[in-house]
Amino acid sequence: MYKYVIKRILLLIPVLLGVVFIVFFIMNLTPGDPGRLILGESAKQEDVDRLNDRLGFNKPYFVRFFNYIKDIVTKFDFGLSYATQKPVVDQILIKFPYTLKMAIASVFLSTIFGVTLGVTAAVKQYTAIDSSITVLAMVFTVMPAYWTGMLMILLFSIKLGWLPASGASSLKHYILPVLTIAITAMGSMMRLTRSVMLEAIRQDYVRTARAKGAPERRVVYGHALKNALLPLITSVGSMFGGMMGGAVLSETVFNIPGIGSYIVSSIRSKDIPAVMTCTLFFATLFSLIMLCVDLLYAFVDPRIKAKYVNS
Amino acid sequence: MSEKLLEVKNLEVIYKTDLETVRAVNNISFSLEKSQTLGLVGETGAGKTTTALALLRLLPDRTARVLQGEIVFNGKNIMELEEKEMRDIRGEKISMIFQDPMTALNPVMTVGAQIAEALELHNDANRGKEAVEKRVNEVLEMVGIPAMRKNDSPHQFSGGMKQRVVIAMALACEPELLIADEPTTALDVTIQAQVLAMMNELRDRLQTAMIMITHDLGIIAETCDNVAIMYAGEIIEYGTAEDIFEGEQHHPYTVGLFGSIPNLEVEARRLSPIDGLMPDPTNLPEGCKFSPRCPHCTDKCRREQPAYYETGTHRILCHLYSKEESL
Numbered sequence: 001m002y003k004y005v006i007k008r009i010l011l012l013i014p015v016l017l018g019v020v021f022i023v024f025f026i027m028n029l030t031p032g033d034p035g036r037l038i039l040g041e042s043a044k045q046e047d048v049d050r051l052n053d054r055l056g057f058n059k060p061y062f063v064r065f066f067n068y069i070k071d072i073v074t075k076f077d078f079g080l081s082y083a084t085q086k087p088v089v090d091q092i093l094i095k096f097p098y099t100l101k102m103a104i105a106s107v108f109l110s111t112i113f114g115v116t117l118g119v120t121a122a123v124k125q126y127t128a129i130d131s132s133i134t135v136l137a138m139v140f141t142v143m144p145a146y147w148t149g150m151l152m153i154l155l156f157s158i159k160l161g162w163l164p165a166s167g168a169s170s171l172k173h174y175i176l177p178v179l180t181i182a183i184t185a186m187g188s189m190m191r192l193t194r195s196v197m198l199e200a201i202r203q204d205y206v207r208t209a210r211a212k213g214a215p216e217r218r219v220v221y222g223h224a225l226k227n228a229l230l231p232l233i234t235s236v237g238s239m240f241g242g243m244m245g246g247a248v249l250s251e252t253v254f255n256i257p258g259i260g261s262y263i264v265s266s267i268r269s270k271d272i273p274a275v276m277t278c279t280l281f282f283a284t285l286f287s288l289i290m291l292c293v294d295l296l297y298a299f300v301d302p303r304i305k306a307k308y309v310n311s
Numbered sequence: 312m313s314e315k316l317l318e319v320k321n322l323e324v325i326y327k328t329d330l331e332t333v334r335a336v337n338n339i340s341f342s343l344e345k346s347q348t349l350g351l352v353g354e355t356g357a358g359k360t361t362t363a364l365a366l367l368r369l370l371p372d373r374t375a376r377v378l379q380g381e382i383v384f385n386g387k388n389i390m391e392l393e394e395k396e397m398r399d400i401r402g403e404k405i406s407m408i409f410q411d412p413m414t415a416l417n418p419v420m421t422v423g424a425q426i427a428e429a430l431e432l433h434n435d436a437n438r439g440k441e442a443v444e445k446r447v448n449e450v451l452e453m454v455g456i457p458a459m460r461k462n463d464s465p466h467q468f469s470g471g472m473k474q475r476v477v478i479a480m481a482l483a484c485e486p487e488l489l490i491a492d493e494p495t496t497a498l499d500v501t502i503q504a505q506v507l508a509m510m511n512e513l514r515d516r517l518q519t520a521m522i523m524i525t526h527d528l529g530i531i532a533e534t535c536d537n538v539a540i541m542y543a544g545e546i547i548e549y550g551t552a553e554d555i556f557e558g559e560q561h562h563p564y565t566v567g568l569f570g571s572i573p574n575l576e577v578e579a580r581r582l583s584p585i586d587g588l589m590p591d592p593t594n595l596p597e598g599c600k601f602s603p604r605c606p607h608c609t610d611k612c613r614r615e616q617p618a619y620y621e622t623g624t625h626r627i628l629c630h631l632y633s634k635e636e637s638l
Contacts, residue, residue, distance in 0.1 A: 301418070
């Protein structure tokens with residue numbers, strides 16, 4: 001088991017190198033140079049050239065790529081943001097907690113409600129309850145986050161005046177954005193849960209459990225759901241991982257200074273170190289979360305555990 | 312005669328969907344005494360499993376309907392019990408061994424936990440955790456599996472071992488009635504013999520009544536006191552094992568069944584099956600359900616549903632014998 005974890009963590013290195021290589025390459029293709037970006041339109045060309053030279057921008061692509069990697073590995077230096085001239089890492093550390101809080105809360109909400117409703121729909125297949133849940137799931141899935149967010153602001157902030165519409169200064173401020181993200185995620189969670197549960201409750205071992213005299217709730221949640229967990233864990237994991245990159249739309253609508261809006265504004269202003277670091281950060285977190293998902297598999301399913309141990 | 316444990320009267324079960332109605336079990340009656348074994352024999356689709364599931368009230372509730380019938384277990388009609396009372400019967404008083412041990416166990420739970428679950432659900436004696444574990448060890452040893460393997464998962468067991476676990480689970484609460492639904496069909500022949508011998512031994516030791524569902528007449532001959540032969544949802548012949556295996560009069564279907572068993576002593580180039588196929592249960596023939604395949608079929612058979620012809624313990628659902636009587 002430990003061997004497996006170490007192997008997976010070592011595998012992270014080539015993955016991250018690949019990510020850096022590709023993003024670095026794409027950023028390289030975009031026009032513009034950092035000297036001009038930092039000094040502004042009105043600066044003299046000589047100053048711009050000098051700065052470009054100092055930043056190493058005039059060196060060939062591969063040299064810059066290796067220098068970038070070298071700085072990260074030897075000095076843990078991710079560079080200074082072109083826009084603010086401050087270390088990018090500091091920026092990310094300021095922005096990330098907002099994103100993390102929103103991600104945890106909305107994943108939690110959408111999982112709890114999505115799974116419960118999905119299970120209910122599956123157990124009551126072809127009844128009115130099932131149809132209403134399925135329709136609800138469909139509505140949730142097709143509503144884009146910016147639209148849901150806007151409607152929520154209209155209702156809860158403007159009409160009723162219960163909750164603030166923008167900012168992230170108190171817990172109250174998080175309610176609407178979290179709901180917005182959760183509703184969108186919940187739709188697909190419900191649909192996925194319903195379909196995996198429909199298959200699980202038809203299995204023989206579910207009948208065995210009933211024949212043992214187990215009450216329905218235990219049959220459904222203890223036996224069937226436990227077997228349906230694998231696809232659900234994958235889905236929750238990648239949903240959570242995806243949210244590490246920030247929820248750009250919700251952050252924009254509700255004006256929350258999270259990673260999502262930071263990455264978008266960095267791309268717009270060609271702030272290469274910021275974009276690179278954000279991407280790297282996101283890729284690392286996503287891979288680690290997926291590693292956790294794979295480890296959870298082993299925890300849930302002894303057959304997979306056996307595979308890990310033997311590999 | 313000892314007292315009746317189970318009595319099924321005029322049970323009729325259909326599966327109804329929007330498209331069609333499958334008449335799975337048609338008006339069957341049988342009874343079972345304490346610590347006796349009844350064999351239910353028949354082809355695939357004869358209604359054997361449906362009958363078994365009806366006894367536990369585990370029929371799929373969306374499609375299956377019990378049109379009529381009484382199932383009296385220990386003097387109580389279980390068709391009228393509350394769901395909660397029924398749960399107390401399942402697993403404790405009546406338990407079931409399913410056909411396919413490969414899929415009957417929950418793959419994500421250890422076998423020990425699955426056996427313990429049955430014990431905890433019916434914990435009338437208020438066993439503590441340790442007592443439950445002790446009992447789990449006991450039943451595992453009873454079916455010939457070392458107790459230390461209780462923390463293993465089903466995928467670590469072979470098919471025959473899994474079926475032993477299923478049997479251990481079914482017997483954990485010492486039920487009064489054990490329903491074995493083709494317990495050996497999914498196993499290979501050598502393991503079949505082992506498992507059967509073990510089941511017989513345990514049944515005798517624990518004095519459990521048993522309903523043995525199978526299509527293998529050899530198994531019936533080895534294990535059963537009474538035999539019911541099912542065809543198209545009806546019991547077409549019912550009697551003691553002696554009536555069925557040694558009696559002189561038989562339903563033509565039974566004759567066909569015995570005739571289709573290959574004989575080692577007679578040299579035959581081909582097997583002799585019963586001609587034709589089991590009738591479509593969504594569209595059963597009028598009159599006797601076996602008439603389209605019956606070598607003795609008459610006009611009367613095609614028109615009229617036969618009544619039972621009874622001699623002592625032996626019952627045959629056929630016009631052949633009642634006709635003789637009236638002649």
